[in-house]
Amino acid sequence: MADFTFSTLKYERPDFTEVEQLFEKLVKQVQEAAAYEGLKELLKKAERVQNKLMTACTIASIRHTLDTTDTYYEKEDEYINNTIPTVMPKFLAFDAAVMNSPFRDDIEKEYGKQYFAQKELNRKTFCEANIPLMQQEAKLTNEYQKIMATAAIEFEGQTLNLYGVQKYFEHEDREVRRAAVRAYSDFYHSNEKRLEEIWEELITIRNQMGKNLGYANFIPVGYMQQGRTDYGEKEVAAFREQVRTELVPLCEQLYAAQAKRIGVDTLMFYDEKRVFPDGNAVPAGDDDFMVEEARKMYHKISPETGEFIDFMIEHELMDLKNKPGKAATGYMTFLPDYRAPFVFSNFNQTIFDMQVLTHELGHAFAGYMAMREQPITEYYSESTDIAEIHSMSMEQFSYPYAEAFFGKDADKFRFAHLQEAITFVPFGVAVDEFQHICYANPELTPKERTAEWKKLEEKYMPWRKYDADDFFDRGGFWYHKLHIYLYPFYYINYTLTTMGAMEFKKKNYENHETAWQDYLNLCKCGGSMSYLETLRYANLSNPFEPGSVARAMEVAKQELMNSPFMR
Known part of the structure; x- marks a missing residue:
């Protein structure tokens, strides 16, 4: 291990059939274990197999994100995303055997109660009927990610990606800032139709996952997927309200002071990143x-x-x-x-x-x-x-x-x-509430969902003004937040x-x-x-x-x- 570098790590496609066969044997061995020490060795063996599998999958995933145009790792990542759900029943069968073991108390004594709490969450968030839905979900999230990664925005004589154009949100020239935000907005506007479709499909797929697991929609599953065991929607809603009453007024004060500081009558969205009139701090080197x-x-x-x-x-x-x-x-x-x-x-x-x-x-x-x-x-x-x-x-x-x-x-x-650490928080809770609205009200049309986002901006970000930017002004800003698409209820x-x-x-x-x-x-x-x-x-x-x-x-x-x- 001491000599490895990531660039030289060898990748081999995981043998999922072999993994399935190994776990079938492990289930029987766990059920037949006559002593805790023997069971513990089986747990270690299962861990080694899963670690090897996860390492290979992660190498492929990283290399895919390093270059989304590399077709080899794109196909490997797609293959893994399609296959992982099919082996989940074997992993869960192993977990069930461990949870039903007569040595359960010994395991909990050594590793704590969280060991079984995690396995219980895994059990509650998976069923075989969801396998094809998980595969569809992975395909859609990969498509969203590729649209973002391959963005080519023409600006100031350059072709920039999404990160590159955001640098100009801080530019000293207000018109350049305005143009940069418009170019950024135009990218999402030009992809609006497909982004609407992807989000519509993800809501439908994820809500069906929830129904297959016995819930009214995806929301309880999303919470469990985030590993939440000791709080729920009620507590999160109360927290959002604290943010609205405590932080929103403070943020309004901060932005009012910023407008005065940089010398503008009205702080527009394209001014928010320009914190100082003589320029923001920039790295002192490359x-x-x-x-x-x-x-x-x-x-x-x-x-x-x-x-x-x-x-x-x-x-x-x-x-x-x-x-x-x-x-x-x-x-x-x-x-x-x-x-x-x-x-x-x-x-x-x-x-x-x-x-x-x-x-x-x-x-x-x-x-x-x-x-x-x-x-x-x-x-x-x-x-x-x-x-x-x-x-x-x-x-x-x-x-x-x-x-x-x-x-x-x-x-x-x-x-x-x-x-920014403080002014971010109202936006963050708006992202969370938006997801609750979308999954709880799947009948909303794409434009109605975007209108809901606009209402949330008025609730949590009353200072936000887009200077008649049609797309962002009618609520299109949420499209840029990849967590909504890729990592539900994470934000x-x-x-x-x-x-x-x-x-x-x-x-x-x-x-x-x-x-x-x-x-x-x-x-x-x-x-x-x-x-x-x-x-x-x-x-x-x-x-x-x-x-x-x-x-x-x-x-x-x-x-x-x-x-x-x-x-």
Whole structure:
């Protein structure tokens, strides 16, 4: 393992037939196990088989997103997505045998109750009738992703992808900003018909999945797919209302101050990214410079983060430069056979690049630690609502090192980043509520759904104005949010975890050593506990409690409102 690099990893198409046959044998052996030690060896064997399978599938998936025009990996990814659902019954049969084992108490004593809680969620979210639906879903989400990845936007004499054109949202010339947003909007408008059709089909498919599992629609399944075991729709709706009452007024103040700062009477959408009249903070060097400064920063933060960043660089586990054909996304995944995270993104020479180096690497650091602390692969990754605390908190822990990345503009970076962390939250809860509306009301027409998004903008983002941009002004902005298509009900996690990140910010001011130890504990525990249990373990508050949003945002709000940039 010590000598591998991602670029030289050998990929072989997984032998799914062999995997199925192995698991058929394992089921019988589990049922016949006469002692716990024998059962434990069978669990380890199953883990090795699944790790090998997952590693191969992940290599193919990463290489497909690195170049969506590569037909070999496109076909491999399609084959895997079509075949994985067909072997799920074998995995679930194995899980059922383990859950019914007379040694269940021994397993729970060694691995905790979350071990069976996860398996129960897997059981509740799968049935064989959903296999063809899962295959159709994968095909549609891949199509959406390819449309995004192959975007070719003509702008300022260049052909840009979606990440490339967004750089101009910060341009000093207001007309250039306006034109860049229009070019971005026009791309989605030109693809509106097919994007409408894909979303319509996904709603139908996913709601049928829910019905096949005994639910009225997809919503309960979506929650379970996110690993949620100790809260539901009611708690999330109450949280959204806290955001509306506590954060929306604050965001209106921040944007009103920004309009005054940059000298415009009315802040338009194409002005929102232009935070300062003399220009936003920009990286002090090129892509390689940013990675090198990140390496230095992680060595300063802690011994653990220093070891981690060296591992990532040595094994080529980051692909961050913007290139034609790359998927228009950013993510962290992992290769279990190598206990290795992998980070994917597209730099665009804005403060976004720093967010990649902290957010996605925050995910990766948590995975790196869990893979070295947790005894089983099931605990290498946590529920998605915990995962985003790792990433967003690392963004906050990086603030003292901003000078290395932005030089004299470090204070600009910190202010703009913190403002965006807060102003993002209303958008995030709107994305969540939009999905609830769509799945609960499948009879809505495509244009009616877009009108619903417009209502949500008025509810959660009353400052948002598109300057008579027909497509965005009538509600078309939601089409750009890939999570709606690819990762249903994921997006609320970013808003919930913003509360955790802001709480870590507050704790870091009070006592850095204590805050960092709590963060390290959070990363090490992986997925071994439920959401609320993990929060308690890391000494973090429950975001669903009344007043939690106001308390979590207290320090960040004071920092922004007292900033010289607000005068």
